[in-house]
Amino acid sequence: MTQADTVETGQGDGHRDTGSAARRAGIRRAIRRGSLPEPCRRGPALAVSALLLGLSMLLHAKIPNRIGNLGSLVETFLPWSGLGIPVLLAGALRRRSASAAAALLLPALAWLNLFGGMLGDRSRPGGDLTVAGHNVGAGNPDPAGTARALRASGADLLALQELTRQARGVYEKELAGTYPHHTVQGTVGLWSKLPLSDIRPIDIMNHGPLADTVPADQKAASNRALRATVSTDHGPLTVYAAHLGSVRVNPRAGFWTASRNIGVQALGKAVAAEQNKRVVLLGDLNGTMDDRALAGLTSQLRSAQDVAGDGFGFTWPASFPVVRFDQILVRGMEPAGSWALPATGSDHLPVAARISW
Numbered sequence: 001m002t003q004a005d006t007v008e009t010g011q012g013d014g015h016r017d018t019g020s021a022a023r024r025a026g027i028r029r030a031i032r033r034g035s036l037p038e039p040c041r042r043g044p045a046l047a048v049s050a051l052l053l054g055l056s057m058l059l060h061a062k063i064p065n066r067i068g069n070l071g072s073l074v075e076t077f078l079p080w081s082g083l084g085i086p087v088l089l090a091g092a093l094r095r096r097s098a099s100a101a102a103a104l105l106l107p108a109l110a111w112l113n114l115f116g117g118m119l120g121d122r123s124r125p126g127g128d129l130t131v132a133g134h135n136v137g138a139g140n141p142d143p144a145g146t147a148r149a150l151r152a153s154g155a156d157l158l159a160l161q162e163l164t165r166q167a168r169g170v171y172e173k174e175l176a177g178t179y180p181h182h183t184v185q186g187t188v189g190l191w192s193k194l195p196l197s198d199i200r201p202i203d204i205m206n207h208g209p210l211a212d213t214v215p216a217d218q219k220a221a222s223n224r225a226l227r228a229t230v231s232t233d234h235g236p237l238t239v240y241a242a243h244l245g246s247v248r249v250n251p252r253a254g255f256w257t258a259s260r261n262i263g264v265q266a267l268g269k270a271v272a273a274e275q276n277k278r279v280v281l282l283g284d285l286n287g288t289m290d291d292r293a294l295a296g297l298t299s300q301l302r303s304a305q306d307v308a309g310d311g312f313g314f315t316w317p318a319s320f321p322v323v324r325f326d327q328i329l330v331r332g333m334e335p336a337g338s339w340a341l342p343a344t345g346s347d348h349l350p351v352a353a354r355i356s357w
């Protein structure tokens with residue numbers, strides 16, 4: 001082999017090496033393109049996510065409760081679904097996806113349609129009666145301080161839930177001077193500046209067709225709700241104070257609401273049978289006004305917060321409220337204002353409302 005042949009052969013190997021390297025680099029680029037989505041790939045995914053978010057808002061009532069009460073769980077936190085809008089918008093802007101940005105109009109309009117009216121102050125001057133309710137918390141370390149704070153609220157009627165035997169005497173002592181009339185039925189109580197009559201407990205724990213099949217010694221205590229008549233200058237006012245059963249979220253049962261839902265049925269039946277046109281319900285209902293499970297009450301009564309509140313009025317947990325479990329519902333009365341009071345030693349915030357005839 002001549003020298004020229006040797007040089008020519010070396011150049012051929014160099015071309016082959018360069019070609020192999022180029023092919024390897026091309027393969028690596030193709031793999032990267034397949035594993036790391038480009039803007040054109042992520043844009044449609046963001047658009048689909050935005051449409052699904054909007055549909056979940058518009059069709060929340062169609063989300064079934066058959067599996068873990070998923071529909072009620074979604075509705076409990078429905079106002080917070082709006083947080084998905086800025087998250088998806090940031091993704092659309094980053095990816096410069098016009099389709100994703102346009103798709104976000106659906107959830108934005110759906111959220112505004114559902115909750116836009118809650119953003120402002122809907123209160124008005126006036127109010128003939130101020131009512132307040134508070135789940136004072138069984139583990140409240142300062143019941144005396146809580147009682148003093150509630151006394152300073154100026155409420156004419158005050159409904160308390162989760163009263164313990166140990167704390168009951170403290171509340172009775174601290175509130176006696178301001179509220180000469182009161183009744184306590186189990187763990188709920190009603191304090192009033194106006195005379196009370198026709199007081200009776202309401203069994204919200206053993207209601208429905210299965211209640212009669214449960215042995216007496218196995219039934220839950222019927223000490224979580226009461227009914228009373230308040231004498232006012234405008235005539236009698238029926239007041240219900242209630243603490244519905246707790247709700248739980250766990251992997252097996254999902255959103256467990258059985259006890260709460262039984263209480264809704266019992267209270268709904270009592271309100272439906274109430275002959276007095278003027279009714280106020282004060283209580284920890286362990287549910288929001290968006291939850292379909294509370295329809296037995298929301299179909300008959302109006303939320304003072306929805307009608308005349310400022311914002312959403314979240315009440316639980318008191319340290320960082322994310323839902324409104326504590327409600328003031330009325331019938332035959334006109335809410336003039338509704339608000340949450342400052343935190344006490346409880347894990348719930350107190351709520352108050354001004355109502356007019």
